[in-house]
Amino acid sequence: MLNKIKKNMIIAAGIFTILSMSLFSGCIDDGNSNVDINYGGQYYPGEFLLEGKNFWKTYDIKVEHILFSSGSENNQALISGDVDINCGSDSKTVSLFTALPDDAVILGTIQQGNRYSTVVKVGSSYETWTDLKGVTVATRMGTGAEQVLRRFFEQNESLEWDDFDWVDLNIEDMISALDAGTIEAFTAWETTPGIAEAQGVGKILKSYGDIALVPVCLHTTLDYAKKHRDEIVNFLAAHMDKAELIKNDPEQAAELAAEAALDKGIEVSSDAFLKMFNRIDFTVELNGDILDAINDTAQFLYDQGKIDSIPTLRWDKSFIEEAQALREQ
8 A cells, every 4th residue: 555655646746756857758959940838847746648649729729738846947948948838836927026026027927826725644633733743744844835834823823743753754755654644734826635535545724825825926027028929828828728627617627637647657646636626716807906915925925035125026917808809709
């Protein structure tokens, strides 16, 4: 059982360090004129669905879908021009604007809300973080998971970081450690909590959408946005179709995502995807709440000494508005 769990986590948890950074698409486009957009994705649930159904075809665009094992690599690809559009969580949006203060642009979100969860073992008596005081718990330090936990603790006077025995654990080891009893809980981002649930190992103690939206945004550069407006509008419309399928038929979306993953040798069950699709908000939008959430993260990182200054965000909602109008035609 432990070996199977460990194997599934290694291939499905989202860090995939032994794979190439473009597992789905093969390689970054080297000038192929048939490619309209080089898109830097990540190992998020919705990205698998993009492989399971060709949403781009509806809008007659060809997208080279490149999956990166980390947001830092993804940001670097946009900075170097290897991709035209990328996605990244709130902290990576802050990093991108720190690196490209005069050139980065936010186009909209593709995920937000309950992306991070704390998982305890099925059958355990733990119901709240207070119940976990004094026991061994795990997260991946230096990630968004640690960030949302620290923000949660700051809002709860009865909890202190030192109330717990923390383990800095690799994401692929979390489910097997929980099952073996070497930890009593772990906090991670999807797909890991959904896999733990689907395998019958873990149950959700808490998700953190009420603490921080932690939006995943699409970004591009000013130059690309100026020269490729039609392509971006079509690209966003396809993402909106993806989000609509997740909302209206999550079961089908989960099956398509699981099949796409399996085609690439990545074993994540449709049940796991269904849990993720029902837990996370995949709406493509751009509003004040989203921008406030990113700025809140920047302030938190600044207060923690992680960044030297708070960057100024730049965004353009007109692309989303045009994509919405295109879909209504």
